[in-house]
Amino acid sequence: MGSVELVPLASATVTAYTIAAVLLGVLTRRNLASLRYRRPSEADRPLPSSTRWVPPVSALAAALVSWCAMPNQWRSLLVATPLLAAGPWLAAVDIDVRRLPDRVLLPVAGFTLVAIVALAAIDPPVLLRALGCGFAGFAIYFALHLVSGGSIGFGDVKLAGVVGLVAGFHGLATVWWSFLAGPLLCVAWAVLTRRGLRDRVAFGPWLVAGLLVALVLT
Template sequence: MIDVATGSGVAAWVVLLLAVAGAGLGALTGRTLARAGYRIESDEAGAPPRHWWWPAVELALLWALVGWRFGDFAGWAALPPYLLFAWLAVGLVWIDADVHRLPDGLVLPAYPALLVLVVIATAGLGDWSALVRALACLAGMYALYFVLAFVSPSSLGFGDVKLSGLIGLLLGWIGVGQAVVGLLAAFVVGGLIAVVMLVGQRVGLRSHIAFGPSMIAGAFVALVFEYHVLA
């Protein structure tokens, strides 16, 4: 059974403060992304996106969501890794939607950074089984996406595989159920996006659609909803 997650009960002003801070950082991030400095010679893309303001809206919403979900959980130690991932998500969604690539320069450094923050969060929680579960979900999701990319390289790239490990780490720290919801939600969101783009004639049946944004959307869906096994 899937239910709406229980928030941390943090004060509303904390959530609002995080939203404002997210909007400010998102605006700076959007202006940087609008310069398209991430593009490389092999990228095939048209004019770069110029709507620098939407990362501000997105990050404001994501930081508010993360604040509501975690707040002072584990002595506030659980908040930083999810705030960092939310900021990373904004950049990855923009870049993948533009050039269909998830840059190693963003994804790979996130592994040690998020791992350190998750270890700190685990220490604050005082339950080291959460770290073991997180690492197991990292490995499991990475392996699954690796197999899927090997079987269907036209649908998933290796950038998606590398991103899957980060998602597995963060969702697995909360629970295996969250990792399952995030995995399933990614494919549901991806399917819905494909249908909308096909109906709107934005793509054809053989067009490649960036899957990174769907994976990220699925991860945040898993922060809102929880999966419970019924006995």
């Protein structure tokens, strides 16, 4: 198949992937509206802010990553898909209750690892790099969790491990940009919204956003 024939195929894949992301975003928003993710102790919290951003953000993320991946880097799209699919839900929940539920985060980690192991059969060193970066992300954020007295939650620690897995599969440049962009975006948002040093900020969304930036840049 020549390069000319690949262009329509890549465009069709990006279009289908983006449409699927929009539909998933709509379903995600409906799920969030039910507030079923809240624990009994969180039932009296104020209603969360609008989640209208979920479908368009899902679509934008899917379009950008799939456009950058197709047609030659389709394997990277498979590895990134679990976190791209669940990322908006995790971000919205973290913003609301400052928590990243294991019932979603752990399956995302599992599916990501399975995809990496399956694809690494073609290039075994990729598996070692992804596992090493995943462990490094987990370890660094676990240290931050301890030093910060819990301001960096343990959910953030686990999410950093997943981000490290995905970024590590793509390469060290992606790992660098991912873990650099996330904190920078978080700090920029805190400054723009005039958050104080003692305000507890949901960091999960910025970890995912940092990975998205890194996937597009690299």
